[in-house]
Amino acid sequence: MAAADCLELEDMSDDVLIEARGIHAYYGASHVLHGVDLHLRRGETIGLMGRNGMGKTTLLRSMLGLLPPASGSVQVRGRGMTGAAPHRIARAGVAYVPEGRGIFPNLSVRENLLMAARAGHDGRDDWTLDRALDTFPRLRERLAHGGQQLSGGEQQMLTIARALLTNPDVLILDEATEGLAPLVAQEIWRILQRIRESGISSIIVDKNFSAVSTIADRNVILVKGQIVFQGGSEALRARPQLLQAWLGV
Amino acid sequence: MDPYIFLIQLLNGVQYGLLLFLVASGLTLIFGIMGVINLAHGSFYMLGAYLAWSLTAQLGNFWLALLAGFVLSVVLGILLEWLFIRHLYRRDHLQQVLLTYGLILIFSELRSIVWGDDVHSVAVPTLLAGSIPLTETLAYPVYRVWLSIVCVVLAAGMYYLIQHTRLGMMVRAGASNREMTQSLGIDIGLLYRLVFAFGVALAAFAGMLAAPVSSVFPGMGNQVLIICFVVVVIGGIGSVKGAMAAALLIGLVDTFGKVVEFEISGFRVLPELAGMSVFVMMAIVLLWRPEGLFARRLR
Numbered sequence: 325m326a327a328a329d330c331l332e333l334e335d336m337s338d339d340v341l342i343e344a345r346g347i348h349a350y351y352g353a354s355h356v357l358h359g360v361d362l363h364l365r366r367g368e369t370i371g372l373m374g375r376n377g378m379g380k381t382t383l384l385r386s387m388l389g390l391l392p393p394a395s396g397s398v399q400v401r402g403r404g405m406t407g408a409a410p411h412r413i414a415r416a417g418v419a420y421v422p423e424g425r426g427i428f429p430n431l432s433v434r435e436n437l438l439m440a441a442r443a444g445h446d447g448r449d450d451w452t453l454d455r456a457l458d459t460f461p462r463l464r465e466r467l468a469h470g471g472q473q474l475s476g477g478e479q480q481m482l483t484i485a486r487a488l489l490t491n492p493d494v495l496i497l498d499e500a501t502e503g504l505a506p507l508v509a510q511e512i513w514r515i516l517q518r519i520r521e522s523g524i525s526s527i528i529v530d531k532n533f534s535a536v537s538t539i540a541d542r543n544v545i546l547v548k549g550q551i552v553f554q555g556g557s558e559a560l561r562a563r564p565q566l567l568q569a570w571l572g573v
Numbered sequence: 574m575d576p577y578i579f580l581i582q583l584l585n586g587v588q589y590g591l592l593l594f595l596v597a598s599g600l601t602l603i604f605g606i607m608g609v610i611n612l613a614h615g616s617f618y619m620l621g622a623y624l625a626w627s628l629t630a631q632l633g634n635f636w637l638a639l640l641a642g643f644v645l646s647v648v649l650g651i652l653l654e655w656l657f658i659r660h661l662y663r664r665d666h667l668q669q670v671l672l673t674y675g676l677i678l679i680f681s682e683l684r685s686i687v688w689g690d691d692v693h694s695v696a697v698p699t700l701l702a703g704s705i706p707l708t709e710t711l712a713y714p715v716y717r718v719w720l721s722i723v724c725v726v727l728a729a730g731m732y733y734l735i736q737h738t739r740l741g742m743m744v745r746a747g748a749s750n751r752e753m754t755q756s757l758g759i760d761i762g763l764l765y766r767l768v769f770a771f772g773v774a775l776a777a778f779a780g781m782l783a784a785p786v787s788s789v790f791p792g793m794g795n796q797v798l799i800i801c802f803v804v805v806v807i808g809g810i811g812s813v814k815g816a817m818a819a820a821l822l823i824g825l826v827d828t829f830g831k832v833v834e835f836e837i838s839g840f841r842v843l844p845e846l847a848g849m850s851v852f853v854m855m856a857i858v859l860l861w862r863p864e865g866l867f868a869r870r871l872r
């Protein structure tokens with residue numbers, strides 16, 4: 325084997341920020357994930373798609389330590405994190421914007437942000453409260469409001485801003501634009517584009533195929549707990565009948 | 574009623590209420606944040622009083638005893654959380670009640686083995702032994718005034734901690750959404766351990782403070798536990814603000830209940846009936862507001 329190949333292999337593994345291998349997950353007796361592999365490289369944005377109930381959220385929750393997989397492994401930057409507590413995975417630089425947003429309704433907007441703010445795992449602290457508020461000017465006007473007083477779009481912005489304040493390497497977004505008015509959703513997509521440009525890698529789960537495939541470097545499609553497609557957006561757009569079958573678009 | 578006697582009763586009622594708050598706030602926090610019904614909470618009050626008594630005797634100084642007792646109760650709280658309580662977070666209330674009732678029995682037995690079953694008293698520290706004269710015959714003990722001030726300072730500190738520090742924000746966040754809090758990198762297990770140890774230390778500290786004004790006796794923990802559950806229920810389960818309001822209310826109702834009933838009793842009223850005033854009030858409050866004075870929300 326050539327030395328160059330070795331180097332490249334090492335580089336690649338160094339570059340993988342989070343990786344799931346052979347994940348099987350269950351809810352009670354129902355087998356939801358059937359051996360899923362997924363990895364995210366530095367600087368990469370992955371679009372994770374699939375119809376409702378195909379296991380996208382379950383896969384994310386397995387990777388985040390919220391639902392330890394029955395078998396399979398999770399690694400963050402090469403370190404074994406299978407079954408690790410969610411806060412350890414978060415502290416390793418993985419931030420989560422959950423389905424349904426997960427803001428704290430009993431905390432003010434400012435408190436929602438401050439309670440999460442910290443330097444990243446490598447000490448980086450480029451995301452400060454000020455920068456987050458510059459990115460989401462609407463939140464600045466709402467700082468003193470209670471979390472439950474925000475509109476859906478503002479709540480979503482709050483969750484994203486809060487995730488950024490943990491100075492993550494990886495941002496995992498589950499249905500971030502769900503239920504939002506089209507204009508607000510567009511604003512969120514613009515912000516996700518800016519986050520991408522700032523060098524944060526993301527896994528984005530969303531129903532909006534055209535928006536996801538525009539921002540994603542790689543698309544992953546789940547059907548019944550198995551990956552049926554992995555590749556670039558062009559390759560995917562070229563197969564409309566499969567898209568119809570997999571995603572219903 | 575004589576205005577000075579009224580004033581004395583008022584001060585006594587407030588002081589009793591503040592002491593109840595120290596115990597009840599821990600109870601309501603532990604329930605509101607971790608969802609654990611802790612029947613053993615009264616035992617910590619009892620342990621605190623016995624610690625104050627035995628440590629004062631051993632160290633020869635009430636202040637040293639207070640400090641040592643506080644440290645010991647924090648350590649006890651951490652140990653108990655680690656050994657027992659953390660296994661209760663995902664379990665139902667029946668199991669919580671069974672385990673913490675078992676703890677009551679254990680603490681009571683340990684107390685009996687280590688300190689015996691006698692009633693004791695703790696001398697008021699000399700620094701605070703004086704009285705403030707009100708009239709020629711009436712005076713108010715300095716220690717009770719100091720005790721109330723300490724309770725107010727602790728309550729204010731607790732309010733600041735919960736409302737204005739990052740730790741407090743994390744605790745409130747954890748009470749509303751455990752998973753999300755963890756996914757933001759917060760070690761919720763550690764947070765819960767701190768909250769529990771803090772609750773234990775507050776209850777024990779209340780027992781230590783109370784030791785010089787009331788006697789130290791075996792059943793004191795259960796007595797305070799029952800009243801504190803009344804406080805928690807009236808205040809609204811999980812609400813620290815509610816615990817404060819309800820504790821003061823109960824302190825006053827209980828104190829004045831005894832006096833007023835004595836005064837209006839043209840015919841003989843059993844003194845035990847005075848103790849019922851608290852429960853009558855609980856019934857009234859719950860009819861008016863079934864969820865308590867302050868609905869459950871850690872704000």
Ligand SMILES: Nc1ncnc2c1ncn2[C@@H]1O[C@H](COP(=O)(O)OP(=O)(O)O)[C@@H](O)[C@H]1O
Binds near residue numbers: 356374380381383
């Ligand atoms: N808490 C749960 N308990 C039982 N079954 C669940 C639970 N959450 C999800 N499921 C089931 O697991 C499957 C995958 O769900 P999910 O991962 O949420 O899918 P997606 O995010 O792709 O819509 C679905 O069939 C769903 O009904």
Ligand SMILES: [Mg+2]
Binds near residue numbers: 380382
């Ligand atoms: Mg989902």
